Amino acid sequence: MTAMRRFLASGWLSTYAFLYVVFLYLPVIFLPIFSVNSAATPKFPLSGFTLKWYEDLPRTPALLDAAWNSLVVGLSASILSTVLGILAARSITRYRYPGRRAINSLIMAPLVLPEIIVAISMLLVILQLGLSLSLFTIVLGHVLICIPYSMTVLTAGFEGFDRSLEEASADLGESAFGTFRRVTLPMVAPAIISSLLVCFTISLDEFIIAFFLTGTEATLPIYIWGQLRFASKLPGVLALGTLLLAASFLLMTIAEILRRRAARRTQNDGGLLA
Amino acid sequence: MTATAEGSPTFGMTRARRNALLQSEPVQGLALISPTFLYALVLLVLPILVVVAHSFWTQNYLTIDRTFTLENYRVALTEPIYRDLLWRSLYISLMVSFFTVVLAYPIAYFISFHGGRHKSLWLFLITIPFWTSYLLRVMSWKVILGYNGVLNSGLLGLGIINEPSTALLYNSSAVIITLTHAWAAFAILPIFVSLEKIDRTLVEAAKDLGDGPIRSFLRVTLPLSAPGIISAALIVMIPTVGDYVTPKLVGGKDGVMIANAIQAQFGKASNWPLGAALSVTTMLIVTLMAGATVLVIRAAQRLAR
Numbered sequence: 001m002t003a004m005r006r007f008l009a010s011g012w013l014s015t016y017a018f019l020y021v022v023f024l025y026l027p028v029i030f031l032p033i034f035s036v037n038s039a040a041t042p043k044f045p046l047s048g049f050t051l052k053w054y055e056d057l058p059r060t061p062a063l064l065d066a067a068w069n070s071l072v073v074g075l076s077a078s079i080l081s082t083v084l085g086i087l088a089a090r091s092i093t094r095y096r097y098p099g100r101r102a103i104n105s106l107i108m109a110p111l112v113l114p115e116i117i118v119a120i121s122m123l124l125v126i127l128q129l130g131l132s133l134s135l136f137t138i139v140l141g142h143v144l145i146c147i148p149y150s151m152t153v154l155t156a157g158f159e160g161f162d163r164s165l166e167e168a169s170a171d172l173g174e175s176a177f178g179t180f181r182r183v184t185l186p187m188v189a190p191a192i193i194s195s196l197l198v199c200f201t202i203s204l205d206e207f208i209i210a211f212f213l214t215g216t217e218a219t220l221p222i223y224i225w226g227q228l229r230f231a232s233k234l235p236g237v238l239a240l241g242t243l244l245l246a247a248s249f250l251l252m253t254i255a256e257i258l259r260r261r262a263a264r265r266t267q268n269d270g271g272l273l274a
Numbered sequence: 275m276t277a278t279a280e281g282s283p284t285f286g287m288t289r290a291r292r293n294a295l296l297q298s299e300p301v302q303g304l305a306l307i308s309p310t311f312l313y314a315l316v317l318l319v320l321p322i323l324v325v326v327a328h329s330f331w332t333q334n335y336l337t338i339d340r341t342f343t344l345e346n347y348r349v350a351l352t353e354p355i356y357r358d359l360l361w362r363s364l365y366i367s368l369m370v371s372f373f374t375v376v377l378a379y380p381i382a383y384f385i386s387f388h389g390g391r392h393k394s395l396w397l398f399l400i401t402i403p404f405w406t407s408y409l410l411r412v413m414s415w416k417v418i419l420g421y422n423g424v425l426n427s428g429l430l431g432l433g434i435i436n437e438p439s440t441a442l443l444y445n446s447s448a449v450i451i452t453l454t455h456a457w458a459a460f461a462i463l464p465i466f467v468s469l470e471k472i473d474r475t476l477v478e479a480a481k482d483l484g485d486g487p488i489r490s491f492l493r494v495t496l497p498l499s500a501p502g503i504i505s506a507a508l509i510v511m512i513p514t515v516g517d518y519v520t521p522k523l524v525g526g527k528d529g530v531m532i533a534n535a536i537q538a539q540f541g542k543a544s545n546w547p548l549g550a551a552l553s554v555t556t557m558l559i560v561t562l563m564a565g566a567t568v569l570v571i572r573a574a575q576r577l578a579r
Contacts (some may be wrong), residue, residue, distance in 0.1 A: 013384040017396075020381050024403045024458055027414040030424060034417065042417045043427035088310035095303025103307055107314050112509060114516020114560070116533045117553055120540055121321035124328060124550070144317050147310060205407035208518055212540075221409050228413065228523070238417075241410040252405045256398050 031245060035238040042234065053239035063240065066223035070204055073135055073219055077142035078199035084143065085150030085195055090184075092151075093158040111148040118145065119212035126213070133215035141209035146199040153198055153255075157191025157262045190262035197255035201248050220244065328550035338546065346551030356535060356552060363515050363532040363556070364563060366446055370453040371511040371567075374461040375503060377454070382465035382502070383495075397466065404459035412523050415452040419443040419524065444526025452520050457513075461506040468502025469495070493578060500575040507571070508564050515560050532556050 034042035038050040057063060092104055110118055122141050126133065165187070169179040185192075207221035214222060224240065227233040329346055332339040350356050385396045403411070418424045419442040426438040442448065472495060480490035518533040525531065532552060539549025 013380060013388060016380050017384045020377065020458075021399060023455070024400060027411060027418060027455060028403050028406055030414050030417055031410060041422050042420075042424065043422045044424060044431055045427075084310040084313055088307050091303045091307035095299045095306070097300035097303040100303070103311050106319070107310055109314070109318060112512050114513050114533070114556070116516045116518050116536060117322070117325075117557060118318070120536060120549065120553060121325045122317060123540065124546065125317075125321040125324050128324065140317060144314070147314070201405055205405075205409070207407075207409045221407060224407075224409055224413075237413070241407065241413070244410065245406050248405050248407065249402065252402065260394070 028245065031238050032242045035235065035242045037235070040232060040235055042238065053235040054243075056236055057239060057243075060236075062218070063223060066218045066220050069135055069217050070220040073138050073142060073210070074200045074203040076139045077146055077203040078196045080139065081143045081146035081150045081199045082154075082192060082195045085147055085154050086192065088147070089151050089154035089158050093155055094163075107151060108148045110145045115145070115208040116212075119209045122209070123212050133213055135214070135217055135219075137213040137215075138210045138219065141213050142199075142203040142206055145206070145209065146202050149198050149202060150195040153195040153259060154188070154191050156259070157188045157194075188262065190258040194255040194259040194262065197251045197258075201251045201255075204244070205248065325550045325553055328547050329554045331547045333545045333547050346548050347555065349548060350551045350555045356532075359530060359532045359535050360555065360559065362446065362530075364559065366449055366453070366529075366531060367511050367514040367517075367560075368563070369450050370457065370514050371461075371507045373450070373454045374457050374510050375465070375506050378458060378461035378506065379465055379503070382462050382469055385462075386466055386469035397463070400462055401459045404456075408456060409519060411456055412452055412520050415448070415455065416443065416524050419448055419451075443524055445528045446525065448524040448526075449520050449529040449531070452524050453514050453517065456520070457510045460509050464505040464509060465499060465502040468499045468505075472498045497575045497578045500571055504568055504571050507567050511567065512560050512564060515563075516556060 030042070033046070035053055036049055036051065037046050038052075039047040088104075088107055092100065119141065122137070122144075123133075126137055131137065165183055166179050169183045170176070174182065205221065207225065210219045210222055211225065218226065220240070224237055227237045328338070330342050330344070332341070332343055332345065350360075381400065385393055385400075389396050416423070420426070421438050421440060421443065423443070425442060426435075429435045430438065476494050476498070477490055480494045481487075485493065515531075516533045516536075517531060518537060521529045521531040521534055533556075536549050536552050536556070539545045539552065543549075
């Protein structure tokens with residue numbers, strides 16, 4: 001009787017779960033569908049298969065520039081925020097000291113601040129200091145919002161780590177840095193790569209901060225934003241969006257696989273953000 | 275010890291003490307975290323202080339008059355346009371966090387209690403759409419809800435409606451739908467984590483003591499997952515108040531939110547102090563609303579027990 005009821009409850013729930021996943025994925029799925037549709041406006045019924053929107057992409061110099069800028073910003077931001085994330089995550093998981101929690105919440109604060117506040121406050125300071133806006137200022141902003149994510153991934157990686165391994169290495173005469181490089185680093189390498197991928201994905205997709213802190217150079221989201229004003233450019237944007245979607249999906253899948261491998265290695269199963 | 279230390283024992287003592295201090299846990303920990311801490315201090319705390327300072331100044335064409343004034347706050351709080359925008363932003367973010375939490379709870383519950391071996395796969399499946407560009411997700415809602423959009427053309431094709439509806443796009447409901455979709459994953463994760471922490475024997479005990487499934491859920495599981503509900507509500511509410519892209523793309527005239535006004539002050543209108551005052555007001559009101567939400571959920575939690 002209870003087993004029956006439980007099955008019914010879980011059956012009801014799994015139907016809901018299925019519908020929910022459909023709700024989550026449906027809007028996203030329209031991008032690839034309409035990116036290969038020959039009509040210029042996205043509506044049903046579909047008018048025919050075409051790849052011309054994709055073929056036009058490499059022939060747009062502004063788009064190629066934006067892609068290059070996004071790559072530069074994404075690489076710089078992910079490396080910088082992962083380095084800062086490693087230092088902080090290591091400190092948080094390895095040492096106990098007063099103010100630890102306060103410092104941690106300050107570093108995590110960008111996660112719960114409206115992005116526009118982060119963007120305009122950085123803009124004010126940069127303009128006050130007389131610095132010019134450029135890709136570099138975007139990187140500064142992206143590092144700030146990437147660090148909390150990097151910290152989350154890395155803390156999970158550092159936390160399950162068995163400290164006796166480090167102690168053994170130190171007892172055997174390895175210096176502190178040597179121990180870190182030859183024992184700690186290889187153990188947490190998957191978490192580090194996962195953090196790099198997550199930060200790169202965030203930077204690649206981030207719009208508001210880039211929008212406020214950019215000079216004349218556009219990143220991909222800024223380029224897309226500019227194109228959205230023209231209805232005729234929509235199919236091209238959909239094609240570009242589909243490619244970005246595929247890239248994000250790929251990067252996140254690799255990050256997740258690596259994170260799981262790291263978790264298995266340190267016997268710790270905390271999900272991303274969890 | 276080195277030669278110098280042998281030569282002057284007192285100096286050796288202080289040096290040893292200094293070394294001990296340098297190798298102590300707090301110092302090493304603080305030294306390690308200081309670059310990240312300083313980064314957040316210089317690029318987050320300092321800029322916010324600069325914004326707060328600006329909010330008390332006045333824009334004088336191209337220069338800024340640094341005499342203290344509360345005029346910007348008077349404008350921000352009493353001018354009908356800004357007052358309305360603030361209220362609407364609060365209303366929208368409250369609705370969005372309510373809907374995301376209510377819709378997310380059963381999913382989090384399902385994964386935690388019935389997910390079995392596939393828990394992390396489910397979580398991954400649910401977070402994937404969240405990792406796609408926010409701009410693109412908002413845009414796809416525009417494609418769905420538009421006059422010539424997917425929903426209208428689909429309903430026309432099925433013969434359910436005779437002409438495309440204009441009521442779908444460019445209003446605050448479109449903003450609420452889009453944001454509810456965009457923030458879904460953020461609400462699921464904290465609720466899932468708090469459900470995972472619940473000691474399952476408590477639920478069993480409630481059942482053994484004669485509570486039915488609904489009663490034991492309402493009196494044991496739901497109150498115990500309150501921390502997750504609180505963090506889910508806050509993690510959705512706080513950023514959505516300041517959302518810029520969604521109101522701009524799908525909001526139309528009736529869906530404009532405070533972030534759009536803030537952006538205008540830093541762009542076209544070029545009145546930084548007013549923009550700063552609007553930002554500070556937004557932050558303060560969000561904080562108040564977040565505090566109120568926490569109190570309401572905690573009170574409900576106590577009532578349930």
